[in-house]
Amino acid sequence: MTTSHTPKKSLGQNFLHDASYIERIVQAIDPRPGDRVVEIGPGQGALTLPLLRRHGALTVIEFDRDLVGPLAEMAAPVGQLEIIHRDVLQVDLAALAAGGKIKLAGNLPYNISSPILFHALDHAAAITDMVFMLQKEVVDRMGAGPGSKVYGRLSVMLQAYCQVQPLFVVPPGAFRPAPKVDSAVVRLVPRDPATIHIADRDRFAHVVRAAFGQRRKTLRNALRDVCSPEQFEAAGVSADDRAEQVDVAGFVRLANA
Ligand code: SAM
Numbered sequence: 001m002t003t004s005h006t007p008k009k010s011l012g013q014n015f016l017h018d019a020s021y022i023e024r025i026v027q028a029i030d031p032r033p034g035d036r037v038v039e040i041g042p043g044q045g046a047l048t049l050p051l052l053r054r055h056g057a058l059t060v061i062e063f064d065r066d067l068v069g070p071l072a073e074m075a076a077p078v079g080q081l082e083i084i085h086r087d088v089l090q091v092d093l094a095a096l097a098a099g100g101k102i103k104l105a106g107n108l109p110y111n112i113s114s115p116i117l118f119h120a121l122d123h124a125a126a127i128t129d130m131v132f133m134l135q136k137e138v139v140d141r142m143g144a145g146p147g148s149k150v151y152g153r154l155s156v157m158l159q160a161y162c163q164v165q166p167l168f169v170v171p172p173g174a175f176r177p178a179p180k181v182d183s184a185v186v187r188l189v190p191r192d193p194a195t196i197h198i199a200d201r202d203r204f205a206h207v208v209r210a211a212f213g214q215r216r217k218t219l220r221n222a223l224r225d226v227c228s229p230e231q232f233e234a235a236g237v238s239a240d241d242r243a244e245q246v247d248v249a250g251f252v253r254l255a256n257a
Pocket of ligand 1 (some may be wrong): 011012013014015016017040041042043044045046061062063064067086087088089106107108109110112180
């Protein structure tokens with residue numbers, strides 16, 4: 001693509017230009033024959049074109065009108081590119097899967113990476129796997145376990161529904177313009193719904209949010225309006241613990257109780 005496009009900070013536009021990292025990400029996405037691949041935020045096509053060369057067909061969701069025309073032009077001689085010009089948060093990913101499943105990928109706009117992750121979780125049943133690049137700090141939080149300083153709501157919510165596999169770090173110099181922070185690539189594999197055992201997703205989300213909303217407090221205080229002593233007892237979770245000490249299974253039991 002021409003370099004005349006001025007990157008928009010408000011849309012988290014840091015474009016990848018390092019060929020070796022591009023190749024590693026495409027290998028991590030690893031589209032197989034028959035896969036329906038959807039890329040979020042194709043930008044100037046850094047991942048899009050190699051994916052299209054390898055896979056032949058691809059759907060992309062891009063919010064920046066200025067990038068849509070050049071993307072279509074660039075892709076035309078290479079393969080079949082469907083461009084959805086919308087805010088990804090407004091796109092029904094399950095509908096894109098059309099009864100099947102999609103493989104989701106993207107170098108995400110960092111300013112809305114958490115909302116995109118939660119949006120994808122809402123459609124996890126229609127997704128085989130996701131390979132995303134995000135700020136390294138966010139990937140650290142996604143994969144953290146109890147006792148870690150960065151274990152929090154994002155860790156519990158993602159790990160409850162997906163396996164989280166951090167893959168590799170990408171330095172700022174791989175992008176133009178260079179972001180201020182390191183990035184990292186992560187794979188998320190949605191768990192089989194039969195193994196999740198969350199009775200009510202909204203209630204689970206509410207308990208986790210309330211517990212980490214006041215993470216310095218004991219659960220007895222943080223969840224004062226949410227869980228009774230009997231419910232702590234039934235869940236086998238100590239009300240004297242703080243949220244950061246409770247594992248994902250503990251939150252599931254607490255929400256179910
Ligand atoms: N994939 C390209 C790359 O690796 O060079 C661009 C990645 S850039 C970090 C993020 C991309 O997401 C930009 O192209 C930006 O315009 C797009 N984007 C930002 N907000 C979006 C939204 N709400 N919905 C869809 N795309 C969005």
